[in-house]
Amino acid sequence: MSRALQETVIPLEGDLPFSPGGERYKQLLDRILEFAPANRRIFVTSPGNGDGKTVTAANLALALRARQSSVLLVELAFERPKLAAVFGSPPSRLGVDSVLAGRCSLEKIVCRRNDNGLNLAMAGPARSDVDLAIFGKPFQNMLEMAKKRYDWTIFDGPSVEASDQVEEFARNIGFTLLVVRKRSSLKLLRRALRTLDGAIDTVILNNR
DSSP, rough: OOOHHHOOOOOOOTTTTTTTHHHHHHHHHHHHHHOOOOOOEEEEESSSSTTHHHHHHHHHHHHTTTTTTOOEEEEEEOOOOOOOHHOOOOOOOOOOOHHHSSSSHHHHHHHTTTTTEEEEEESSSSSSSSGGGGOOOHHHHHHHHHHHHHHHEEEEETTTTTTTTHHHHHHOOEEEEEEEETTTOHHHHHHHHTTTTOOEEEEEOOOO
């Protein structure tokens, strides 16, 4: 199996309470809920690519759905979007990139997975012009609309390695979860800790 294909295989166990993976995500969610983020938003990032942040974000969203919460999973990893490969292509060609550019509203791009009740807002086609994510009115409107319509919003963010905007995402969104792979590069980890200094709320270790 190629590395590219391996990276798109995400075990979706967060809403399966009797599976080992489901139990791990239940425990992680219990830990997060102890802090009870007032804005009901969680931003997931990692030091480098392949550390497991998308796995974590998707399964946290499913774990919240298992508790009967309405959840929106938003993809902000514009350079390396993965959710379409996991959940299937959305009906709209527009994505979060279009929302942040002010070309459409969040409601226009959200699609629903009827098998698990998960609401998805995918990034759109992979692109490197990350300056499109302007932290202005369209971004704030997206945050407010998500908060108004859903109990929780989980943001699958870019890694610190992939984007210079991670710090700004973290500070605008609020509660930040850093996923660190056991074999993660110490150089990338140090960079992430410097970049997100004071903005990290929880760190979890991905043992793979």
